[in-house]
Amino acid sequence: MFDTVLVANRGEIAVRVIRTLRSLGVRSAAVFSDADADARHVREADTAVRIGPAPAAESYLSVERLLEAAARTGAQAVHPGYGFLAENAGFARACADAGLVFIGPSAEAIALMGDKIRAKETVKAAGVPVVPGSSGSGLSDDQLADAAREIGMPVLLKPSAGGGGKGMRLVRDAERLADEIAAARREARASFGDDTLLVERWVDRPRHIEIQVLADGHGNVVHLGERECSLQRRHQKIIEEAPSVLLDEETRAAMGEAAVQAARSCGYRGAGTVEFIVPGGDPSSYYFMEMNTRLQVEHPVTELITGLDLVEWQLRVAAGEPLPYKQGDITLTGHAIEARVCAETVSIKEGARGFLPSGGTVLRLREPQGDGVRTDSGLSEGTEVGSLYDPMLSKVIAYGPDRETAIRKLRAALAETVTLGVQTNAGFLRRLLAHPAVVAGELDTGLVEREVDGLVSADVPEEVYEAAAAVRLEALEPREEGWTDPFSVPSGWRLGGTPKPVGFHLRVQEPVEYVPRGTHALTGDTVSVTLDGVRHTFHRAADWIGRDGDAWHVRDHDPVAASLTGARHAGADSLTAPMPGTVTVVKVAVGDEVSAGQSLLVVEAMKMEHVISAPHAGTVAELDVTPGTTVAMDQVLAVITPVENAAENSASHSAEEEK
Structure with a gap:
C-alpha cells in the first residue's frame, strides 16, 4: 500500500477519498485553488498544497501544477476522484511518466472508452449490443445533421469526450438541429476541451441502468450489480438506487456479463461503470451507451448493498493486489438510494418551472448521519459556494432491508438536511421521492421533466411570511431594561387611537406586504409560529429560514425604491441574469432588431448554459455585457424596446431632425 496519496480533486469526493485513506493509515495530500483555501477537504487532509487561482483551468485542470503538488508532498499515487481530470488520458499518462501510480485504468483504456465513438465500436465487436447512431469521428455539423435525419427524429446529440450529461441535447425537430449542434459543441468544448459530437437514436421513456465493475491487474473482472439512474433532469442524474426494481435475476446476470465483456474489451483495471439504456417495456432489450472509467458519484449505493468500500479497492488494485472475489462471491443485500443535493434555485416565470445554479455562504449546516443514513459532503459552515465549479454540494444516502424502507429513510433524512445561506434542491428531491410513479418504481429518464410543475410551486406558504415577520418583530423589540418608549415598540400602539397592525x-419570490396574525416563539436558531391552531417550526440563520429541506431567503422590500427602479426603462423590457455566472456568447448589438424568442445571450455557471431570449419583438436599446463579463444574479444584461415603442421613438427622433 502507498504511504501518501494526492487527491487531485475538491469538494465531497475529496473528503470521501480522504476518509478511506485515513481508515487504511495512508497519508492524504489535498490540493486547493484560491477559492478553496479554507474548504473542508483542505482541513481534513494530512497536508494540502495550493495549485493556483480560482478558475479550474488554472488549478484543478492544470496537469503541471498537480504533478508539482505530488512531488512536493512525496505522494506515490494520485486519486483523481470524478470530474476534472478523472477521465483524462493525458493526465494518467503524465502521472505514469512522473513515476506516479494513477489510481484508475490505464491511459489507453481511458482514451478508448473516453471516445464514445471508438468505445461503441470496441464493445460491439465484443458482442455487446449498442444504441443505433452515427459512425466515425470528427463529423462536421452538416454530417451530424444528415446522420440525425437518417436515423430519424428524435435524436440525442452527445459529446464524444465527456459524460455527466454535459453538452447532451435531445432534438425532436429537425429545424432545430443547427442551433442545438452549435450549443452542444460549446458546452462540450467548455466542459471537456473537445467539441467532437456523435448522434444516437433517442429511445422514448427509456430507463438508465448502469453496472458497476471491478477489475484487477491479474485478469480478474467482476460486476457488483446494477444501479437505477433513471431519475434525471437535463440528462443529469439526481436520484440513484440499487438494485433496480426493473430487472429480474436473469436480466441482471446478462447485463452484468455484458458489462464484464465491455471491461475486458479495453483491458480495464480498477473500478468503472458500464452504462446501458433500457426500454422500460422490454428490459431484455438493453443497449450499451458508454463506459465511465472512474468512480461514479452514485457509488455509495453499491457500497451499501455489497458491503465493499470501492475507494479501498481502487487503492488495493492500483497497488497491485488481486481481487479476492469471484462473481459467485458477490451478493446484493437490501436496498440503497441516494439523492444529490445541488446548489440550485427554482426559477418560476410565466408558469414555467426550471432550475438555475445558486450560490452564497453556508450560514447554518445540518447533515444527517447514522441509522441507515449517510451523507457524503464537502460543506462546512462558512463555505462559500460560487459559480466556478459543479453545483453538487453533497449526497444523502439511505439504506434499508427493502426499497420502501430506504425511500422512507431518505425522505426523512432530506427533511433533516439544513443548508441555510444557499438555495438547494433538497426539498424538491424529498417531494420527488413521494411521487406515486417513483414509489411504484415506474421510472424513466423523462419523468422529472414531465412532472416538474407538480413538484415545485410558485406559492409561498403563509407560515413562511409569518416566520419572517416574527424575525423582523424580534429585531424591532427594544433591548434596554427600564422605561420603554411606547412609540419604539412594534405593537401598533398609537396615541388616542386603536392599535394598528404592524405590517x-x-x-421571498414576489414582494408582499404581510401583517402577522399568529403567535411566535423564537430561540437562537429556530422560530416557531402558530397559525389557525397549527404550529410550524423553522430553522433560522440571518435572513434565511428553512424546514423539510426547503429554504427561503427573506429580504425587506422597499416598494418606493422598486417603483423608481422599474421606471428606469419605461416602455422597455430589461433582461437580467437568472444566475451568477459568466456571459459566454453575445449574438446582438445595440440597435439590432430582434424577434420574440430570439436567442440573444448565453450565460454559463457551474458548467451549465442558460440562453437569454428576447421576450418580444423589438430593438436592442442597451447592451451592458460582452463575452467574458462576470455577472451577478438579477444584473441587467440588455434592454429590448418593444416594437411599438421603437416605432414611436423613431418617429419622434425624425420629427426632431426635421425641426
Missing part, C-alpha cells in the same frame, strides 16, 4: 414589506 412588513417582504420579498
